[in-house]
Amino acid sequence: GAGVSQTPSNKVTEKGKYVELRCDPISGHTALYWYRQSLGQGPEFLIYFQGTGAADDSGLPNDRFFAVRPEGSVSTLKIQRTERGDSAVYLCASSEAGGSYNEQFFGPGTRLTVL
């Protein structure tokens, strides 16, 4: 079956602009995660959804970052007033039911470059 998909695969924007990154999880997966991977680092947790609600948003770095999952499937990560330091690969993952023991299936990522 289809895996996690993310669009766009690459996004180049200018400092100060607004961007939206989309994630399509595996069908039927109720848990969805966003991570950010900066150059030379491992993925860093941003936010976790169970269904439509954000159950843990402790990893969002500041209030410029926001994510939604209105129908419990597709999720959008929104970044306002982008800064050069936001440049990274943004990864989305989903799992069948949540639970820290369950496998998270990762998408290919969106590479964001802020000029």
Next chain:
Amino acid sequence: AQSVTQLDSQVPVFEEAPVELRCNYSSSVSVYLFWYVQYPNQGLQLLLKYLSGSTLVESINGFEAEFNKSQTSFHLRKPSVHISDTAEYFCAVSSRGSEKLVFGKGTKLTVNP
């Protein structure tokens, strides 16, 4: 707070040689441990995981990792590597009640002919 340390950022080895990729973690609670692999131009894939029970876990492609609670380690080993094992390997930890994975910085394994 949890953290993961992968001591080696790059590990070059020759084909058919053994390899060990080191991972140490810190946590004040019981943990679940994972190794993820990222092949060139691909997304992260789960390689193996330790949840409970036997401290030695294996993957389908010959890797194994041993959970050592006293040393807070979860090193990844393979007795004989192939060129196709060239990839970046990430160690990660999570704990009961917390959904997030905490990753190490990764180790790039390069297998040379």
